[in-house]
Every structure is written in structure tokens, then in C-alpha cells.
Amino acid sequence: MYQKAGKRLIDISVSAIALLALLPALCLLLPALTLATGGNPFFIQARPGRNERIFWLVKFKTMNDRRAPDGRLLPDADRLTPIGRLVRKTSLDELPQLWNVLKGEMSLIGPRPLLVEYLPLYTDHQRRRHTVRPGITGWAQVNGRNTLSWEKKFEYDVWYVENVSFGLDCRIVWLTIQKVLQAKDINESQQVMMSRFTGNTQ
Numbered sequence: 574m575y576q577k578a579g580k581r582l583i584d585i586s587v588s589a590i591a592l593l594a595l596l597p598a599l600c601l602l603l604p605a606l607t608l609a610t611g612g613n614p615f616f617i618q619a620r621p622g623r624n625e626r627i628f629w630l631v632k633f634k635t636m637n638d639r640r641a642p643d644g645r646l647l648p649d650a651d652r653l654t655p656i657g658r659l660v661r662k663t664s665l666d667e668l669p670q671l672w673n674v675l676k677g678e679m680s681l682i683g684p685r686p687l688l689v690e691y692l693p694l695y696t697d698h699q700r701r702r703h704t705v706r707p708g709i710t711g712w713a714q715v716n717g718r719n720t721l722s723w724e725k726k727f728e729y730d731v732w733y734v735e736n737v738s739f740g741l742d743c744r745i746v747w748l749t750i751q752k753v754l755q756a757k758d759i760n761e762s763q764q765v766m767m768s769r770f771t772g773n774t775q
Contacts, residue, residue, distance in 0.1 A: 575739050576705075584706075585740075588674040593753050595668060602633060602665065609654040615669060620686035623706045628678040631669040632688055635661045662752050670709050683708025684743045687770070694772030695727075702730040703738065706769045712741075715748035723770045733773035 592599075606614035616634040619627050635657030639647045646652065653661070660666045673679040679686065686707035695702075713721060713729035721729070733741070 576737055579739065580680065580742070585673050587681060588671040592671050592675070599668065602660070605656055606633055606660070608775055609656045610634050612638070619689050620701060620707070621689055621692055622678050622686060625692060625701060625703050627689060628673065631672055633660055633666040633669060635666050667709050674709065678706070680706040680708045682711060682745050684711050685714065691770050694770060698731060699727040701734055702727065705734050710745060710749040712745060715752060716754070719767050727766060
């Protein structure tokens with residue numbers, strides 16, 4: 574019952590209230606990020622959702638588009654702006670995804686939506702992570718985030734799919750708040766983004 578109706582009702586209610594409550598913060602972030610990135614303050618990318626249906630994920634853009642002389646983008650660490658670093662550290666870059674939640678493309682809680690190019694690389698077991706809506710935060714995020722191996726991350730994702738409940742979602746929300754406040758598991762000292770999934774961890 575919770576998965577069929579209750580979870581979606583909570584998603585709609587919380588995302589709508591949060592967007593209204595956070596409107597002042599959004600109005601401050603938008604011009605600041607526009608100046609820092611030199612243009613569009615939003616990062617928009619195709620991601621697979623429930624049943625691998627593709628949707629456009631929206632986040633705040635934390636990096637500029639600086640390029641090397643040969644035209645290639647500079648490494649992520651070189652393009653991350655000071656305000657972008659702060660926004661990413663506090664997870665404020667995830668706020669626009671509340672719009673994805675409101676539209677029904679995402680849930681507040683669920684496996685994180687990854688790149689479309691990873692779809693052919695999953696095992697049948699790993700692919701089960703796409704039987705629910707992807708989330709802004711999830712079981713893998715509160716159990717290691719960037720510090721997890723891909724294999725362990727998928728293990729946590731599938732475990733969530735098999736055990737989703739109202740109580741578990743509440744626990745993930747509470748742990749997410751703790752992680753954000755403590756800035757845990759960001760792992761920025763090693764790299765800005767987690768290494769790409771190649772399928773070799775299966």
C-alpha cells in the first residue's frame with residue numbers, strides 16, 4: 574500500500590512544500606551561480622528512471638565550462654567554482670530535483686539516477702534498481718556515498734528496492750540530514766566525482 578500510493582503522496586506533498594519554503598534561497602542561488610558559471614545556472618542531463626524510462630534530471634550547475642587550448646573541457650576539479658564547492662558540499666545542488674519529484678520522474682527516496690550509458694553494463698540483479706523511481710537520496714547515499722565501490726552501491730540499491738517501507742524512508746531522511754550537516758562521505762580530497770562505472774565490478 575505504501576509503495577503504490579503513500580510514497581507518491583508524500584513525494585508530492587513534501588516537494589511542493591519544500592519548493593515554496595526554499596524559494597528565497599533559490600532566488601539567491603540562481604544569480605550567484607549564473608555569475609560563477611558564466612551562464613546557465615542549471616545542469617540538465619538525461620537519466621534513466623523507473624523501468625529505465627529516460628527523463629531530464631535538473632541540478633544546480635557547480636562547474637564552469639572552461640576548456641583547454643585543444644577545446645576539451647578542463648578536469649572537474651579545475652572547473653568547480655568556489656560557490657559550486659559550497660553548494661555541492663551542502664547538497665544544495667540537489668534542490669532543483671524537487672521539480673523532478675513533483676513531476677513524478679523521481680522520488681524523495683530511492684536509488685540515485687545514474688548515466689544512461691551505464692544501462693547496458695548492469696547485471697540482471699543490478700538492473701532491479703530501476704523497478705522503483707530514482708531518488709534524491711537513498712540507502713547507498715547514507716551508507717557511504719562517494720566512498721562506496723560500484724558493486725557495494727548497487728548492492729545497497731537493490732536491498733532498498735526489496736525492503737522499501739515508510740519506516741525505512743524515514744530512517745534514510747534522518748541519516749541524510751545528519752550526513753549533510755556533518756559533510757560526511759563527500760570524499761572531495763580524492764576527486765570531485767566518483768569514477769565511471771565500466772561494468773568490471775560485476
